[in-house]
Amino acid sequence: MKVxxxxxxxxxxxxxxxxxxxxxxxxxxxxxxEIIEELCRRITECLELRPDTPQVExxxxxxxxxxLRFYATGGNEITDHLIRDxxxxxxxxxxxxxxxQNVSKRIIKGHWIxxxxxxxxx
Numbered sequence: 001m002k003v004x005x006x007x008x009x010x011x012x013x014x015x016x017x018x019x020x021x022x023x024x025x026x027x028x029x030x031x032x033x034e035i036i037e038e039l040c041r042r043i044t045e046c047l048e049l050r051p052d053t054p055q056v057e058x059x060x061x062x063x064x065x066x067x068l069r070f071y072a073t074g075g076n077e078i079t080d081h082l083i084r085d086x087x088x089x090x091x092x093x094x095x096x097x098x099x100x101q102n103v104s105k106r107i108i109k110g111h112w113i114x115x116x117x118x119x120x121x122x
Contacts, residue, residue, distance in 0.1 A: 001026040005033045011117040013040040016072075017058050021045050027062030031098040031120075032090055035068060036061060043079050050076070066105045066113040096120030 006025050010017050017040065019025075019056045026036065043056050054074035062069050068090035094103050094117035102118040 001028060001030055001033065005030055009033070009036060009040065011039065013044065016040050016043055016056050017061075021057055021059050022061060024060075024062075027060075028068060029095040029114075031061070031093060031095045032063075032068055034098055035086050035089055036070070039082060042082050043075070044077050044081065046076075050078075051104060052071065053079070063090075063095060063114065066115050091115060094120055 002010060003025075009026070010019055047053055047056065053076045056072050056075040056079050058070060058072045060069065060071040068087045072079075072083065077082075092100050092103055093115060094100070095115050097117060097120050098121075099117045103115050105113055106116045106121050107113055
């Protein structure tokens, strides 16, 4: 992900996304920025409604086998569900541009599996 998008996420969600906990940044492409931003926003809302819930802190955010992986500590079953939902949405979203049109798994560089639309694959 581009540094400027990463910094926007770090700035908007400092309690969930800490640079010290994510030394490699976001190991996915720009197209999933909105999924990650929406996930963090929804987690924040959940934690505000349930202040007794342990703070969610991301420890790795990456692409694996064509889908988003958001590994975190803290939270509860509601935040776990939000994370699973975001990961599911990533399988329908182009990692390159964020569209949900004509997206399918593509194998690149011989073995990497990623979700791309026809435009980004071309």
